[in-house]
Amino acid sequence: MQLWFSEAQTPHVDFSLKINRVLYSGESEYQRIDVLESKEFGRVLTQNGQITLTEKDEFIYREMMVHVPLAVNPKIKNVLIIGAGDGGFIHDLLEYPGIEHIDLVEYDEKIVEVCKKYLPDISSKLDDERVSIFYEDALRFVRRKEECYDLILVDSIDPFGAGEILFTKEFYGNCYRALSSDGILINQHESPFYSQEALTVQTVHKRIVQTFPIVKIYQAHIPSYPSGHWLFGFASKKLHPTGDFDPKQWLSWGIKTRYYNPRLHLGAFALPTYVEEILKNVE
Numbered sequence: 001m002q003l004w005f006s007e008a009q010t011p012h013v014d015f016s017l018k019i020n021r022v023l024y025s026g027e028s029e030y031q032r033i034d035v036l037e038s039k040e041f042g043r044v045l046t047q048n049g050q051i052t053l054t055e056k057d058e059f060i061y062r063e064m065m066v067h068v069p070l071a072v073n074p075k076i077k078n079v080l081i082i083g084a085g086d087g088g089f090i091h092d093l094l095e096y097p098g099i100e101h102i103d104l105v106e107y108d109e110k111i112v113e114v115c116k117k118y119l120p121d122i123s124s125k126l127d128d129e130r131v132s133i134f135y136e137d138a139l140r141f142v143r144r145k146e147e148c149y150d151l152i153l154v155d156s157i158d159p160f161g162a163g164e165i166l167f168t169k170e171f172y173g174n175c176y177r178a179l180s181s182d183g184i185l186i187n188q189h190e191s192p193f194y195s196q197e198a199l200t201v202q203t204v205h206k207r208i209v210q211t212f213p214i215v216k217i218y219q220a221h222i223p224s225y226p227s228g229h230w231l232f233g234f235a236s237k238k239l240h241p242t243g244d245f246d247p248k249q250w251l252s253w254g255i256k257t258r259y260y261n262p263r264l265h266l267g268a269f270a271l272p273t274y275v276e277e278i279l280k281n282v283e
Contacts, residue, residue, distance in 0.1 A: 009226040028110035035118040063260040066092040071250040076150040083155035085111035087123035145178035154187035185235040193227035206282040218268040
């Protein structure tokens with residue numbers, strides 16, 4: 001008998017993985033959490049039946065969220081992470097010598113607990129002394145901050161239920177206020193390929209361009225995410241993601257990556273025509 005996991009990416013498209021076994025399955029106060037062991041993608045973390053990450057391709061998402069802003073502003077010291085309780089962002093951030101402190105805001109403590117146990121390589125830096133973890137509502141947390149962070153990474157789940165607040169104009173406005181004068185906001189921007197997700201891309205982009213003076217979208221290929229084509233948002237008070245990009249500085253750190261590199265950095269901001277049109281309609 002074969003065991004399969006299927007995620008409904010649209011009403012007409014499923015993404016399926018052959019599973020060896022279920023390592024964990026449980027309910028937190030907020031959601032269902034599962035950790036599966038797959039034949040092709042290694043261990044897979046799902047939340048409410050949707051893939052959050054897989055061991056095989058999570059490095060792509062992580063590297064494109066972390067290294068793009070650090071290559072633009074090498075002086076980043078204080079970072080706020082919203083979501084990403086698996087600890088992957090922290091793993092990469094602490095490779096940079098200038099990082100002094102990281103605040104992680106995760107609404108579901110169970111996610112951190114599960115990832116520490118079942119995804120130890122990804123979550124290995126969660127206990128670092130430079131990291132503080134807060135289990136609370138992200139909007140309430142960021143409301144209390146003013147010019148505290150050089151970088152905010154928003155690893156929002158889909159814009160429904162508990163994750164909906166992370167897609168509001170109020171939230172982005174509070175993030176703007178929480179950033180330093182040369183601060184950067186990076187958020188996952190959903191996929192532009194399927195029509196429903198494309199609407200979310202437009203909604204999020206519209207709210208961010210109403211808040212930040214510099215907003216650019218970049219992309220990556222993540223096989224386990226819907227359509228495999230994923231967007232990220234770069235928003236800043238004054239730094240431009242390619243104009244202020246310093247590849248020599250980034251290379252001087254000698255940081256090893258599997259996906260990100262300086263050539264890719266520039267290329268990631270060159271978007272397909274259909275994506276440019278989706279964005280242009282709301283700019």
